[in-house]
Amino acid sequence: MSKRLSVTLLTAPAMILLLGVFIIPMLMMLLLSFQDENQAFSLHNYLLFVQDPYYLEILWRTIRVSLWTVLASLLLGFPVAMYMAQATGKMRGIVTMLILAPHLISVVIRNFGWVVVLGEKGWINETLISLGLIDQPLRLLYNELGIVIGLTDSFIAYMVLAIATSLYAIDPSLNKAASILGASRARTFFSVTLPLCLPGIIAGTTLVFSLSMSAFVTPALMGGTSVKVMPVIAYEQIMATLNWPLGAALAFLLLGSTILLVTLYTKLIETKRYKEVFAS
């Protein structure tokens, strides 16, 4: 069999699937998003979005919630990654398993667990009330806080892994050299460890941000009906209102703004890094 024939035969099933279920449908969706009520080509749906404060507020909320999620998973995930980098074989394995395994279990079920913990009759509220610390249950769910807690739980594994991978790659003798030269622990951390694991932090933060922006299940279950984010309103336009062109446009606006923000962020950090390199 010729090489060309083999390649074609081997890749054909996968390529047909990609074309039929991914590329062609996406192009159709893009075209549809530019359709107005009369099925004519127009920017109608996109203009509608930009001119309506209701939609802009929802986009801003989606960004805000994602940023809080990034911050929470960075603050909680960084120490875990540091611990993993310092731990010995067996302990590292246990921590890795315990942080990754939950990630493979349905997000609906994890969110349900959080409802049991955070709900008005949930574990936290019941405990605080029985201790006499509060007399009204705290509102921990069905608001932005609930979404951030759910998203952080869902995506922290990505942050930990991205940072841990870059920490594993740091040569331990660099830390030793810093301390021999008289640097304090803090100084070593800020001048050696942090700059060297910056790629991991950038990877982790952009990943968690992108995933949070497009998350649907967690905001739907833990945000409640009044606190909506972009994926939720896109879903409603498609499945409830049956305004498919607007739903498609909303989904692409979300994707576009995510890409834009991530690009700006990485550009900003990289420029800053170049400056630092040239200054020293």
Next chain:
Amino acid sequence: MKKINVLGLITFFVLVLVNLPFLVIIPSSFTAAGYLGFPPEGFSWQWYEMILDRPEFIDSLWFSLKLATVTAILATLIGTLAAFALSKYKFRGSGIINALMLSPLTVPSLIIGISALLFFTRIGIAGTFTGLLLAHMLISIPYVVRLVLTGLSSFDYTLEKAGYMLGAHPFRVFWDITLPLLRPAIVSGMIFSFLTSFDNVTVSLFLVAPDTTTLPLAIFTYMQETLDPLVASISSVVILLSLVFIVLLEKVYGLERLFGLNSQSH
């Protein structure tokens, strides 16, 4: 030493947090009370018996198991074939094909779901098993391709050559030499595809019909209306089922390696 202890403490706290949902769900599924609460009151199997009275959950469980199994087999098959081509032959456009194979990972599930619904409605397979199967295969294939490619990157082709030289038929070489050496990568691709399909919500959401729904979606829909210990008992069943596959995955391939690969591809 003090620093390590602080890190250890935070790590312990985070590990408890990410596992907290499961730590509360399983006990609260055994509650004797008629409402959802933690800590649970008393002990009973009533909420497990209750599952048997809810055909929608039983049906969707079988549906999900069937869907995930077929997805895993087909996605692994065609993903492995493509990975073989990409690894074995140098050809023009291989970079593009490789990037294309992984691209479903980089596009939000929301967009994959909407666009599939759009196209499937046009060709008349929206809301069918076939439609769901195709979409689930699409989101599983990147993992299979990636895993098998990693397996092939350290593959020693001289072993195949040795087989040929000893007069083995190409099929025999493939079956007795190539396949056994790649088994961990292929098997873990299959397990991961199964879990991806079994747990998926966002893509399935757009493609299910009322009579053919997947288990996570049945739970999702039920949860939006009622919160009772029934959700806890069904969830516990899913947790146990998923755990079996996670332990398998860890044994066959190692979770850390699996996720190292997962995070690079985004």
